[in-house]
Amino acid sequence: MVRNRKKPFAMHPRNVLRTAPDYTKLAIKHSNFRRVCELELNGKVRINFRNEQTLRELTKMLLLEYFELEVDFAPGSLVPTLVLRLNYILWLEDLLAALKLTTVHGIDIGCGSSCIYSLLAAKKNQWQMLALESKLSNIEYARQNIQRNGLQELVEVYGQPDKQNIFKSYFEASSIDARTYEFCLCNPPFFDSNAAHPFDANTRNPARRPAPNNVRTGSAEELTCSGGEVQFVQRIIDESLLYKQRVLIYTSMLGVKANVPKILDYLKQREINNVTTTEFHQGHTTRWAIAWSFKDINLNIATKH
Numbered sequence: 001m002v003r004n005r006k007k008p009f010a011m012h013p014r015n016v017l018r019t020a021p022d023y024t025k026l027a028i029k030h031s032n033f034r035r036v037c038e039l040e041l042n043g044k045v046r047i048n049f050r051n052e053q054t055l056r057e058l059t060k061m062l063l064l065e066y067f068e069l070e071v072d073f074a075p076g077s078l079v080p081t082l083v084l085r086l087n088y089i090l091w092l093e094d095l096l097a098a099l100k101l102t103t104v105h106g107i108d109i110g111c112g113s114s115c116i117y118s119l120l121a122a123k124k125n126q127w128q129m130l131a132l133e134s135k136l137s138n139i140e141y142a143r144q145n146i147q148r149n150g151l152q153e154l155v156e157v158y159g160q161p162d163k164q165n166i167f168k169s170y171f172e173a174s175s176i177d178a179r180t181y182e183f184c185l186c187n188p189p190f191f192d193s194n195a196a197h198p199f200d201a202n203t204r205n206p207a208r209r210p211a212p213n214n215v216r217t218g219s220a221e222e223l224t225c226s227g228g229e230v231q232f233v234q235r236i237i238d239e240s241l242l243y244k245q246r247v248l249i250y251t252s253m254l255g256v257k258a259n260v261p262k263i264l265d266y267l268k269q270r271e272i273n274n275v276t277t278t279e280f281h282q283g284h285t286t287r288w289a290i291a292w293s294f295k296d297i298n299l300n301i302a303t304k305h
């Protein structure tokens, strides 16, 4: 757990964005980013996190500046924030470190149009990634992003034919090549598509946690599913029971704190006991993550980032 006095929980200690970027310098260097910046009277640039176009250019610029990744997003699709994605990758690095692996194979469940987790994992760590995605335009953009960055040898996108499936379609289609994976990761569709007003769901206690800085981005198809993130992660758990041998460490992120005990209970009911949780922090935004394994490995390097 990382604590300092001003921010009770800070970013992962290895997160390159832990030191706030100098946006004025970056605006001078990156013209597309410069176009969406606002100039203050003192000559410093200001970023309007509530503007979607600004967030797009900001994430593109940060991926280029810090990881030499050139990424584009499908129109109207989710624009990922880099800090949280990076915290997740760094936590996976920590979970895998003790295993001293020479090659790592991972599965990115719902890679989005950016394919951000797989691109970061491949570029930063040379991990071999299988990216699963169900939305057609996201599959196309994800493949273009991989190609644009010359990462075809490391990242494969599989078009998920059935949104109810997690691993099943791919594992059944590739049963001859029954490879094993060291981890899976997931940023699940968050909202419940069965709710009368899915996007109105209150995810935070306003008295204790201030409103997020960022505008929400992404289409209903990307952000909702039947039963929201709880049912999505329950499906990952159900399929993990079918394919215990295929993945060493199963993980998923969760957007709502109250959903963590629900998932822990679900795991417990299924007698999955090798479990850990963590937190990711970016400004006023907190996310939770959960990991479980059927193997006798130590997951309890647990930290809050």
Ligand SMILES: C[S@@+](CC[C@H](N)C(=O)[O-])C[C@H]1O[C@@H](n2cnc3c(N)ncnc32)[C@H](O)[C@@H]1O
Pocket (backbone or CB within 6 Å): 078, 079, 080, 109, 110, 111, 112, 113, 114, 115, 116, 117, 132, 133, 134, 135, 138, 160, 162, 163, 164, 165, 166, 187, 188, 189, 190, 221, 222, 223, 225
């Ligand atoms: C919340 S978005 C996350 C996108 C990206 N990973 C990120 O963090 O920016 C969830 C993604 O999962 C995809 N998806 C939903 N159900 C899926 C399924 N059963 N298999 C694969 N992808 C799925 C959606 O289309 C969407 O792109």
